[in-house]
Amino acid sequence: MSEPVTTTSATEEIKPPVSNVGVLGWIKENLFDGWFNTTLTLLTLFVLYKVLPPFVQWAFIDAIWSLTEGARPGGDGAVWAVIPENVRFILFGFFPEGQTWRPIAAILILFALVFYSKDLTNWNRFFGPIWTVGILVMGVLMYGGIFGLPVVETSKWSGFPLTLTLSLFGMVGAYPLGVLLALGRRSRMPAIKSLCVVYIELIRGVPLISLLFMSSVMFPLFLPEGMTIDKILRAQIAIILFTAAYIAEVVRGGLQAIPKGQYEAAESLGLPYGLTMRLIILPQALKIVIPPTVGILISAFKDTSLVVIIALYDLLKTTQVTLSNPKWMGFSTEAYIFLAILYFICCYVMSSFSRKLEKALHTGR
Amino acid sequence: MTETNENPIIEITAMHKWYGDFHVLNDINLQVQQGERIVICGPSGSGKSTLIRCINRLEEHQRGSIVVDGIELTNDIKNIEQVRAEVGMVFQHFNLFPHLTILDNLTLGPIWVRKTPKKEAEDIAMMFLEKVQIADQAMKYPGQLSGGQQQRVAIARSLCMKPNVMLFDEPTSALDPEMVKEVLDVMIQLAEDGITMLVVTHEMGFAKSVAHRVMFMDAGKVVEENNPHDFFDNPQHERTQLFLSQIL
């Protein structure tokens, strides 16, 4: 392992052992360090050798990027043409043609808001208002009805905007609800406590699919005659209720990690319960649980694709519809790779954001 | 200090506390006058921490009464919060808020409890940081300070509330020996300012030079209580003598 230590005079600078530096040193240290790692490295190289060249051949060399008029493409390569030919429907579904610029603008606004939020120095008193205005503008763009924009019923919202809507409001709604549930579960008042416990355990005990079913099939039965609640809204509520239960448990874990001394110090200053929680306990607890919380938000984002079962046309469903067109049947690999990349980008943004947040909130210790 | 008949700032009468069946505090009677400094000592588990934690209701007593500055401690949360704002507490493990800067640690209480304007609270905070000699660290976070510095910040944090009484629960026993002095020096300075102090400590040098009274507790009872001179030179009870022989 390490070189034998030789005594050096105090003035002489100690150089790092040669094998530690340079590319070769790095390779030896990291890839061929002992028989186990050597075997793993060789195995990995072998698998890559088997998989990578055929994939490159398929995805790039033999690939067909655009389609000649009318022909049904053939050949050995990937037919990427399925994407540009159908991208409008995959991304925006039944949103009226000619109005496509509206969801595009809405998505761009959302991206701009996310980008703006990445810089924590922007989290000041303008932060809330800016998001509120942004969300309102997005809503107007999507729904229309004013400024001469034709109304687009929510039943026509589909594809990427629907996925983003369900996720965004799912997170925004579920997070505070989850925090409240976590606080409730630790409450000293038995009624509140047991209510929260029952809620959390009940929700965590059923799959999201059944919640979505209940919200779309059973829930309307309980409504008075003639009253309907928007289908997307019902799915949205199911997603919020579901995600909140998981967030609650993660946040509870964070609350338990805060030492008793923090409560005592806050109380001995005379802070009432609400302020103790808001100023002392929650900021620390929520910070600890950033990684698992983001994990939940990411999986909530992906779980929105389950709304297909109640006949909402999210990104996954519009892709499936495209692929059920005889012309495009058989190109599911290409389409799903495109979908995967889209999902990956969104999830990656979330997780890199969480790492950034953690770093920014780190205060030593 | 001789017992006077003016209103005591703390008055504990026939107070008892149990943890389950365990009788932690047994018939405690204590009057503390404004400006008085009391050191509480005793073996581990004798109930010292519990006693001073009852004074700001971090622990609840079950019998007898505790009156602080004319306010009786009952289940009334408003009373409790009022007493807590009047009574400063310094803990063994500092308990600074790690997510806030030193300055924010100090201004939190004044701003949210006393409703002091931010600017004014910061001025007061800086004044007390000067006093405990860490004004230059105001923008750092607690995790970046040494134990002794953190404890001085904790003292300053309590002082910012302008308390009538300061409680200390073994403020130096979590510190490395070379940092004990810097904290004791701050406490001696407070004593010179005439602040009412109740100190649980095993620093007998501090007790001798600063305390008006020394209380010795054992098994939930106040066994002996005297001025430091007589307490150390002429302890009355066998239990006290044994304790002092072990600690000195």
Ligand SMILES: Nc1ncnc2c1ncn2[C@@H]1O[C@H](COP(=O)(O)OP(=O)(O)OP(=O)(O)O)[C@@H](O)[C@H]1O
């Ligand atoms: N929350 C609790 N539940 C049950 N028993 C407790 C609790 N807190 C303290 N005790 C018990 O009460 C007794 C007194 O505790 P206390 O902390 O007041 O002792 P102390 O005199 O401060 O001791 P030390 O010098 O070790 O700090 C101890 O025997 C302890 O085990």
Ligand SMILES: [Mg+2]
């Ligand atoms: Mg103690």
